[in-house]
Structures are given as C-alpha cells and as structure tokens.
Amino acid sequence: MYIPFPKNSKFCSFIKCSNRIVALVLAIMLSTPVLLRAQDSTAAAAPAGGGDVAKGESLFKNNCAQCHAVTDERVVGPGLKGATSRQDMPWLIKWVRNSQAVIASGDPYAVKLYNEYSKAQMTSFPNLSEDDIKSIFAYVDQAATAPAPTAAAAGGAPAATGAADSGPSDLFMIVVVALVVVMLLVLGVLLVIVSLLSKAVAGGTEAAPKADFMTRLSTSLKNFAMDSSIRSATIWVFALLVLKATIDGAFNVGVQQGYAPKQPISFSHKLHAGEYKIDCNYCHTGVNRGKSAHIPSANICMNCHGVIKKESPEIQKIYTSIEKNQPIEWVRVHNLPDLAYFNHAQHVNVGGVECENCHGDVAQMEVIQQRSSLTMGWCIDCHRKTEVNTKDNQYYDKLVQLHGSESKEALKVADIGGLECSKCHY
Ligand code: HEC
Numbered sequence: 001m002y003i004p005f006p007k008n009s010k011f012c013s014f015i016k017c018s019n020r021i022v023a024l025v026l027a028i029m030l031s032t033p034v035l036l037r038a039q040d041s042t043a044a045a046a047p048a049g050g051g052d053v054a055k056g057e058s059l060f061k062n063n064c065a066q067c068h069a070v071t072d073e074r075v076v077g078p079g080l081k082g083a084t085s086r087q088d089m090p091w092l093i094k095w096v097r098n099s100q101a102v103i104a105s106g107d108p109y110a111v112k113l114y115n116e117y118s119k120a121q122m123t124s125f126p127n128l129s130e131d132d133i134k135s136i137f138a139y140v141d142q143a144a145t146a147p148a149p150t151a152a153a154a155g156g157a158p159a160a161t162g163a164a165d166s167g168p169s170d171l172f173m174i175v176v177v178a179l180v181v182v183m184l185l186v187l188g189v190l191l192v193i194v195s196l197l198s199k200a201v202a203g204g205t206e207a208a209p210k211a212d213f214m215t216r217l218s219t220s221l222k223n224f225a226m227d228s229s230i231r232s233a234t235i236w237v238f239a240l241l242v243l244k245a246t247i248d249g250a251f252n253v254g255v256q257q258g259y260a261p262k263q264p265i266s267f268s269h270k271l272h273a274g275e276y277k278i279d280c281n282y283c284h285t286g287v288n289r290g291k292s293a294h295i296p297s298a299n300i301c302m303n304c305h306g307v308i309k310k311e312s313p314e315i316q317k318i319y320t321s322i323e324k325n326q327p328i329e330w331v332r333v334h335n336l337p338d339l340a341y342f343n344h345a346q347h348v349n350v351g352g353v354e355c356e357n358c359h360g361d362v363a364q365m366e367v368i369q370q371r372s373s374l375t376m377g378w379c380i381d382c383h384r385k386t387e388v389n390t391k392d393n394q395y396y397d398k399l400v401q402l403h404g405s406e407s408k409e410a411l412k413v414a415d416i417g418g419l420e421c422s423k424c425h426y
C-alpha cells in the first residue's frame with residue numbers, strides 16, 4: 001500500500017513514517033482477533049492449569065467448606081468473602097494454624113470475632129503450609145468475584161472447568177468486531193491525512209494552496225480510490241468473498257435442512273408420538289415393509305378422532321376431507337431428488353436404524369422439521385461409520401465370516417457395498 005510522496009521534501013520523513021503507521025495499524029488490525037483469542041485461551045487455561053487456585057479449591061472443600069462459605073453468607077463461621085482485606089496474610093496464616101493461640105494472645109479482632117460467634121472454636125490446621133493457606137485464600141478471592149461458577153463448584157459440579165472449554169462468548173466477539181471497526185476508521189483517517197500531507201507537500205508551490213479543506217479532502221479520497229494497488233486489493237477481496245459465497249451456495253442448492261413448513265392441520269408429533277406414545281408404525285405403515293414410510297390417510301386419524309375431540313375446528317378439517325373425498329394436502333418435508341434411491345425397510349427393518357438417527361427427536365416436535373441434510377455426503381458418512389446389524393440374520397453369516405478373516409474391524413455398511421454408486425443411483 002504505497003502512497004506516493006515527493007522526494008527532497010522536509011515532510012518526507014514524516015510521510016514515510018506515516019506509511020509505516022498505516023502498515024502498523026493494518027498489521028495490528030489483522031492480528032487483533034488472533035491476539036485476543038490467544039490471550040483469552042491463556043486466561044481460561046490459567047485457573048484450570050493446576051495452579052494455586054485449583055489446589056486452594058480442593059483444600060478449601062476438604063477442610064473449610066463445612067463451616068465457611070466463599071460468599072459473605074454465615075455458615076458456622078463467617079463468610080470468607082473479603083477475609084483477605086479484613087486481615088493481612090501473616091495474621092490469616094497464624095489464625096488458620098491455631099486460632100485459639102491468636103485469641104489467647106489478646107488480638108482484639110480475634111477476641112471480638114470469637115465472642116461474636118459465641119465462642120465457637122474453629123478447628124486448628126497446624127499441618128497446612130503457608131503456601132497451602134495462601135492457595136486457599138487465592139481460591140476464596142477468585143470464587144468470591146465469580147459468583148456463578150462458585151455456586152456450581154460448591155455443589156460439587158465440574159461446571160467451572162466445562163465453561164472453560166466453550167468458545168469465545170458473544171460479548172467477546174462483539175468487542176472484537178467493534179475493535180476492528182474502530183481500527184478500520186483509524187486507518188481510513190490516517191490514509192486521508194497521509195494523502196493530504198503529501199498533497200500539501202507536492203502542491204506547496206502551486207497556484208491555489210488555499211483550496212478549501214473539502215475539495216482537498218475529496219481529491220485525496222479520489223486519489224486514494226484511484227491508487228492501483230488499493231484498487232486491485234479491493235477487487236481481490238471482493239472477488240474472493242463472491243467466490244466463497246458462490247461455493248457455499250452451490251453446496252447448499254437443494255439442501256433443506258431445518259425446513260419446517262406450516263401444515264394444513266396443526267397435527268403435533270409431540271402430542272401423538274410424545275405424550276400419547278402412539279407408535280410411529282401405527283401411522284407410517286410403510287417403514288418396515290417398503291421404500292416409503294407413507295403418510296397416514298384420514299381414515300387412520302378417524303380410528304381415534306371419530307370419537308376424540310370431534311368438536312375441535314382442527315379435527316373438523318379431517319371430517320371435511322373425508323366428506324369431500326379429498327385427501328388432506330400435507331406439505332412434503334423430506335424429499336430426495338429422483339436420481340437417488342432410498343429405502344426405509346432396508347434401514348429400519350433390516351438395518352435396525354432408529355428413526356431418530358435420521359429424523360431427530362420427532363416425538364418432541366410440535367411441527368415436523370427436516371433435521372438432517374439428506375445430502376450424499378450424509379448418507380456416505382453414516383455408511384462408513386455404521387456397523388451392519390448382522391445379529392440373527394443368516395443372510396450375513398457368510399459375509400461376516402469372510403470379512404472376519406480379512407479384517408479385525410467390525411463389518412461396516414461400506415463393506416457390504418454401501419458406497420457403490422449403483423446402490424443409491426438408478
Ligand atoms: C468447625 C468449623 C470451622 C472450620 C472447619 C473452619 N473454620 Fe474458620 N472459623 C470458624 C468460626 C466459628 C470462626 C469465627 C471465629 C471463632 O469463633 O473462632 C471462623 C473464623 C475464620 C476466619 C476469620 C474470618 C473473618 O471474618 O475475618 C477465617 C479467615 C477462617 N475462619 C478461615 C478458615 C479456613 C481457611 C478454614 C479451612 C482451612 C477454616 N476456617 C475452617 C469455624 C471453622
């Protein structure tokens with residue numbers, strides 16, 4: 001990103017250096033997310049990485065938790081939140097090792113506390129080292145400032161460590177984006193200044209040095225836009241973005257994952273298959289017998305709705321359909337292209353694959369939704385990973401024997417031809 005400036009000018013060095021500033025800002029801008037991310041991960045790793053806090057936590061739980069909370073809540077003894085600001089560390093160490101000795105020495109704070117807690121005696125911990133005690137208070141301080149994980153930790157749940165695994169938070173991303181935007185603005189302003197200065201230097205002897213600020217600004221912006229390297233860089237970035245969008249788009253043509261159209265009758269799988277536990281086969285009569293699972297006809301609904309909830313307007317739609325002898329026009333959700341062959345019975349009956357593996361938890365769906373992508377990659381992926389259900393199936397006995405003599409791995413669908421084009425394509 002080279003911005004031309006005249007030679008032999010006293011501004012030269014400054015402008016040269018401005019160019020460097022621009023480069024520097026660019027570099028910072030590009031590396032900010034990386035830096036922040038790195039920082040974020042070390043920050044997250046530190047407490048989990050064994051250090052004092054972790055040790056302190058286990059010491060606290062084993063020795064102190066039955067009498068103390070890390071909040072300011074009173075249990076048997078006072079809440080330890082802020083204990084390190086009430087007394088200094090040497091005092092705390094003495095206290096924890098032998099609180100009775102501190103009280104006996106006449107220490108006014110200790111005596112007052114002792115009386116406040118109706119002379120309840122705190123256990124002495126002469127075996128705890130100074131480091132141990134420092135660790136305990138490091139943990140107490142940390143836990144007191146991070147209330148949510150503390151509650152979980154007190155309950156013994158490993159929630160705190162789990163949270164460290166999750167990716168950067170939304171807030172973090174917002175901050176990064178805001179930073180990048182600000183840096184972009186700074187960059188823009190710097191570029192304008194640089195170009196203004198070089199203009200000023202170049203045009204110092206020209207006729208209209210007092211051209212007003214706006215015209216100078218606009219010419220410098222124009223120059224900025226005309227600069228060939230900037231232009232080509234912009235075009236490149238733009239072209240790459242378009243290319244990426246096109247490729248992403250091309251891979252998603254015809255993929256309807258998440259498709260959940262409104263149906264003519266508000267039929268709920270959650271109610272029928274979930275709450276009333278009606279078997280999928282009761283309505284989808286084809287799943288064990290053929291290629292298609294079948295959508296139930298209105299007559300199957302009438303088995304129950306001849307009696308149940310007749311007065312409901314939604315149920316009345318079933319009646320209307322039967323009276324007019326017109327099928328209910330359910331909107332089809334799953335739909336493979338004609339070039340692909342898929343058979344339910346092969347998967348459900350022979351393969352023993354559960355409906356959920358391909359359709360998701362239908363019994364929880366108010367409105368049916370396509371959960372899987374149904375792409376070729378999806379089929380192939382499962383065929384590579386899934387073992388063939390060979391139990392009680394004589395058809396496979398020979399194959400299993402043969403396969404066992406050649407390989408130690410279990411027989412996968414891929415091994416029985418599940419990756420052959422002709423199996424899925426007519
Ligand atoms: C058997 C209950 C009991 C246990 C176990 C216990 N404490 Fe205490 N602690 C007390 C009581 C009660 C007091 C209030 C003073 C008193 O009555 O002696 C107290 C007071 C304190 C204080 C002073 C609090 C303040 O507000 O300044 C600190 C610090 C403290 N304990 C730390 C610890 C640590 C650290 C451990 C674990 C290593 C621990 N205690 C274990 C009962 C206990």
Ligand code: HEC
Nearest residue numbers: 265266267272276278296300301303304308309312314315
């Ligand atoms: C095995 C019995 C059974 C079958 C078959 C059945 N349903 Fe239902 N359906 C029920 C029960 C039970 C309820 C809950 C009634 C209630 O809330 O009191 C219900 C509720 C409904 C409701 C909600 C009615 C409302 O207004 O709250 C709709 C809509 C519905 N069914 C549509 C259908 C359709 C369409 C079919 C056929 C594809 C069908 N049902 C098949 C038993 C059945």
Ligand code: HEC
Nearest residue numbers: 272273278279280283330331332333334355359362363368
């Ligand atoms: C009471 C009858 C009934 C039961 C029981 C039932 N379904 Fe359905 N199912 C329907 C009806 C009616 C439709 C078409 C309307 C719709 O899409 O909501 C349907 C649609 C579907 C579809 C989407 C079809 C398409 O258009 O692509 C899937 C997948 C499905 N059911 C799976 C299941 C599974 C899995 C179960 C068992 C957990 C189940 N169903 C139980 C009646 C039933």
Ligand code: HEC
Nearest residue numbers: 280284287292293294334335336342347348353354355358
């Ligand atoms: C191995 C994956 C897989 C399993 C297991 C599976 N399905 Fe399907 N299901 C599909 C695919 C793929 C389609 C789309 C078929 C098409 O468009 O030709 C589909 C379509 C459907 C349809 C729409 C009607 C049709 O046949 O096109 C229903 C209803 C259905 N499945 C119900 C079920 C039920 C109920 C079960 C469990 C008993 C089940 N499916 C198990 C993959 C599966």
Ligand code: HEC
Nearest residue numbers: 341342346350351357379382386389413416417418423424
């Ligand atoms: C959840 C896993 C899973 C998914 C997803 C899946 N399949 Fe399968 N498929 C199986 C299993 C298991 C078998 C073996 C059944 C058997 O024992 O014959 C099988 C067998 C087959 C066979 C017969 C292969 C042979 O050599 O006998 C065909 C064809 C097939 N699948 C097509 C498809 C298509 C098309 C899709 C995608 C739309 C698909 N499958 C998605 C698990 C899956």
Ligand code: HEC
Nearest residue numbers: 254336337340374375376379380383418419420421423424
């Ligand atoms: C397990 C089943 C399965 C096997 C094996 C399989 N395909 Fe496919 N293929 C599919 C399905 C399902 C689709 C449709 C995917 C979609 O709509 O996104 C598809 C789509 C395609 C398409 C894209 C067609 C279009 O209109 O986008 C081509 C090309 C194709 N397959 C070629 C092959 C070739 C070549 C092989 C053998 C090396 C093969 N397939 C093996 C299931 C399979």
